[in-house]
């Protein structure tokens with residue numbers, strides 16, 4: 001069966017916007033992209049734009065209810081709060097949280113996530129709600145032990161959720177928590193690999209000198225190598241094509257060249273980096289070095305939401321502020337980062353990331369009704385500067401409506417999420433007396 005959706009604008013990404021545009025969907029794939037005159041009007045969305053679903057290049061769905069924990073604290077005490085609280089909940093709560101996170105992504109027009117998952121709960125959540133995902137199971141440590149004790153059992157537990165929609169990856173967490181041996185062993189699994197690189201100045205100080213605010217966190221972690229994480233991995237042949245690196249904030253020219261040379265893709269997370277006081281990644285320099293860059297919301301533990309529109313605006317504001325020029329990132333470029341750029345970063349650009357015949361029918365309909373951006377001038381600027389989850393009318397994955405404003409049942413998802421957050425906030429036993 002062929003379905004046609006049409007709107008004031010279709011933004012295919014990678015091709016110019018189409019006024020009075022339409023998208024034809026057949027068998028879960030995009031059959032055609034054109035004008036209403038060419039394809040018919042089908043289901044009409046007024047005052048709206050149809051765009052490729054956002055691809056969230058870096059998320060942690062399992063932290064969907066962690067908003068505001070330790071806000072304003074330096075990284076070391078901030079992370080300790082999360083570690084302590086995370087230990088208070090079990091697998092069932094992790095899954096309830098991840099389901100709420102997956103729903104919030106769909107509500108934000110996100111159709112794919114590259115999710116770094118501590119417990120693997122994201123897999124069932126994404127499969128259940130129809131959100132496309134690569135779930136990178138996180139491993140930590142000096143030895144490769146966690147691949148047997150943590151990765152393998154989790155992989156087995158979530159096997160029923162894996163398939164075409166939800167795929168498996170592995171995430172050696174970061175060079176300060178995972179040794180080069182562990183990175184090497186992760187690559188040997190021949191799965192998609194994601195990691196965190198050069199997120200904060202404190203991390204960099206620790207890696208280079210073994211000093212600074214991170215010193216008290218070092219228990220059980222690999223010894224500081226005396227060089228940055230990127231240089232360490234490069235020297236050991238562990239920066240490899242297709243690897244996805246979140247953040248890359250504290251990178252110098254040489255490190256940018258190393259990332260480019262080895263074909264590593266970057267997930268840019270501007271809100272998370274700003275809120276945690278880490279800095280702003282040199283987005284323009286990364287792009288000009290030819291690096292594949294996608295956009296990620298990270299998680300509400302930092303960002304503090306899965307709102308991709310807020311992330312787009314943060315990317316735009318910070319790039320322009322950093323470079324002191326408005327053309328440092330145009331709205332069109334920002335939109336491309338969050339769709340095709342992220343799809344490339346996840347290695348999925350053959351299937352998703354733009355509206356092209358033959359690609360999967362993953363798309364979002366965004367209404368600009370009543371906004372100051374109407375009547376239309378530049379539809380990309382309208383969506384990037386004026387969009388919000390409240391303006392997402394529908395989100396489709398494989399041509400199926402997975403989210404529809406006003407018709408989505410939030411009640412149970414929010415209630416279970418709130419119950420889990422209650423547990424996270426509960427006082428530890430030592431402080432209840």
Ligand SMILES: [Zn+2]
Nearest residue numbers: 116196246298
């Ligand atoms: Zn992360």
